[in-house]
Amino acid sequence: MNLAFPQFRITAIALLLAIAFHSAGHAARSRIYDASWQTTYDAYRQIPCLTQEELEFGAQVILGLDYNSRRLFRQISRVEGIDFPRSREVWSLLLNTRLSYEQVLCYEQWSSLSGVTLDLAIPALTEIKALGYEAGKSFKLYSTLSRVTPGHALKTIPLLNQLNNIQNQALQGLLSVQGISAEEALDNIGRITRMHDHQARAVGSFARLPGMTMAQVKDAMDLILLLNPDNAWNAGTLFRSDNMTAEEGWFWLVAYFANPTPIQELQFRTLSDKQKDTLVRAMYSGGTELIWNINNLHAVTDWYGLEISNAELQGYSVKQLQDRFAMLSPRVCSRFSDRFSQVGSSSARIALLKEATAADRVETARQLTSANIYALLAQGSELYDSSFRNILVPVLQEHVARDFANNLLLFLKDTDPGNQLVSSFIVSLAQKGKMTVFFPDNPREQEQILELVSESAFKDEDSVILFSATFMHLLEVLAPSARTYLLSRMIRQADSGAVSYARLIRVILQYYLEEFPELLGGGDKDMIAGLIARHGAINLHPYQVTPFTEWKEDGVLRSISVFHPDDDGRDSFLSNARTLLASGYRLTLSEEFTLDSLSAQQIQQIRGQIRNAGGSGQDLSSLFASMRRNPFAVSFVRTVNGLTINHAAFVYSGEQNQEQLMARFILGGSEMFAQRGHSYWRSEQITEPLARLMKAGRLSEANLQAKQRFLSLGSCGGVKSYTHLSQMFLGHVDILATIGTGLANINDPYNKNFFEIIAGKPSAISWKVVAGELAFIFERGQGRDYLQPGTLPAIMHKILDEEKAARRKEGADPGQQSG
Known part of the structure; x- marks a missing residue:
């Protein structure tokens, strides 16, 4: 019997060297405490007709396999027809084909399918190794569908790898819908490949809503394919809202997002207060993406928002400049395409590209609803000053003038009935020097707006700090009566003592009394002095201490x-x-x-x-x-x-x-x-x-x-x-x-x-x-x-x-x- 083993003994030596085996004695001692080795070895020794020498050989090789490879071998060892020579083939492959943990999970899911043979199981290691992370998650879900065979599942790997990460996440949403068939999944892979990232994100979010059916998903995908990037982004964010149902998601898609901007404006006014709050909250939550887009149109920029210098643009070929132009919105491309195709010099083409980019920035704002612009302006300094002052504010001003008789109070009550963003919006306007554009002259209307501001600003500690940063701007523009009204409201909040941030409000008032008394009326000062007398002054000196002594030591x-x-x-x-x-x-x-x-x-x-x-x-x-x-x-x-x-x-x-x-x-x-x-x-x-x-x-x-x-x-x-x-x-x-x-x-x-x-x-x-x-x-x-x-x-x-x-x-x- 010993004479039959020279070849695989040589192979064993090569394997052991490749993975830096310990001595046999050390290996034996190590595996006593190695549960992973024991489980894998137990699976190996269930293979029929193994000799004692083959068992010992396998024990040594298994000890050299990493954790992932052991799990994979355990799966293959259960396949009918496995024997010692095929085990050696698998070991060699595992040593040269290291699968990630996520790929191991994919293989385990796939190997649970009925009909796995050795002729499929061994090459499947290499095929599954090709799966990316998100493609692997899609593969696992696809492998759970009824009527999927092992060979058919492996043939989907190239299709899944063609999808980018966001498209795969959309597919994962579809695959989570109860009752989806393998045929439906394959059919929708092709539809997802035609989607841009924001559309795919919206599909994935929609499909995951509780109670979703494939019939609803199919109808929704037809509509989502028609959405522009901004609407698709907002829809995807809204579909992720807490407690959103499939029925509600379908309502939002059909009644709101699938409509042009003017219809969206009309539809918004018909929503309930709760629905308005839900939508505005989603627009604020997802605002970073839209802000990024508007900010990046301040100049000709690359995919990462980095401004492309004029010198670099001068080095672009005609095709490269055309490609940059084609990245702008369809409306702007259509408006400028004739001029762009007719210009001769590179300098003229670059100048026109910059002009079209600036126009696209305005066009992007005009394609947003007033509620969406409101939610973006509430982000304040996340927007470039030019985006805030020169792009979004003028467009919103047109909306307020046309639809609300230039009355900010009516606009705020109608757009944000829950006062979620009123404070952030108002203080952002004050900070950017644009509050007078909207703020009413009527003192009573000012007070009503400030009541909304107070309810919004004093929700928690972070909102109080945000409010404090622009408080001076408010004091400077408010009429005396409105200023006194706001201060009275703050003093009532500071007196309550019921919340942790009441002390922060007292700090604001004490600070302005000490540092900026000229911004306060006589009665205002008396009110704040009374507040301090009731609660005691807060010693602010410790917060003025500098670290300069330490800095100078060296x-x-x-x-x-x-x-x-x-x-x-x-x-x-x-x-x-x-x-x-x-x-x-x-x-x-x-x-x-x-x-x-x-x-x-x-x-x-x-x-x-x-x-x-x-x-x-x-x-x-x-x-x-x-x-x-x-x-x-x-x-x-x-x-x-x-x-x-x-x-x-x-x-x-x-x-x-x-x-x-x-x-x-x-x-x-x-x-x-x-x-x-x-x-x-x-x-x-x-x-x-x-x-x-x-x-x-x-x-x-x-x-x-x-x-x-x-x-x-x-x-x-x-x-x-x-x-x-x-x-x-x-x-x-x-x-x-x-x-x-x-x-x-x-x-x-x-x-x-x-x-x-x-x-x-x-x-x-x-x-x-x-x-x-x-x-x-x-x-x-x-x-x-x-x-x-x-x-x-x-x-x-x-x-x-x-x-x-x-x-x-x-x-x-x-x-x-x-x-």
């Missing part, structure tokens, strides 16, 4: 500014560099934030570039271009009052490099991170790399809490972004941010003078003193939308962080906290 103040590799990023870099060079800063290579190890020759070349740029300031554009190509950083260095100030600058160059840069910022002890460029790059520059570092364990909460840092957000933003970043840094960060438009003539001098003031002043100065020293930057109303450390929203975030920490410590229910 004799260096360090910052890193990140610029995006687009036209806006280049302009910001040039502006910042010229500001620093004009103030006596010396330009050098930043070793701390230069990520790649550079050769001596590269360093010599880069130092030459830096000398040329730093000497005359004329070669800064070339330096920026070089920094785009190579991940090196530069530093602007100066000594002030014995402290070295080092402002490093880096050009964004991808996810991995940004993670490395963020890790160096946190672990290296730098004080300030300045995000420059458009707001939509904040996620790529700060939040996403920080989240990935935390998830991977490369950074810990202890690292974030080890130092109080400073973020300078030079881009457009909002209070929600401010709050999110404060939470990400676990409250150990002070922030300069704007709830309006970011301005280089604010960001450049602020970042420069900020460190110089710290170096030149006593370490114990407060944030209020810092704001006073930097007040010259904000003269003549410039940057009035900037939120500095020590201002009201910053104080409220710190108070809220303290209260949340105390609640966690006490294990208390936030809803039961005293005011």
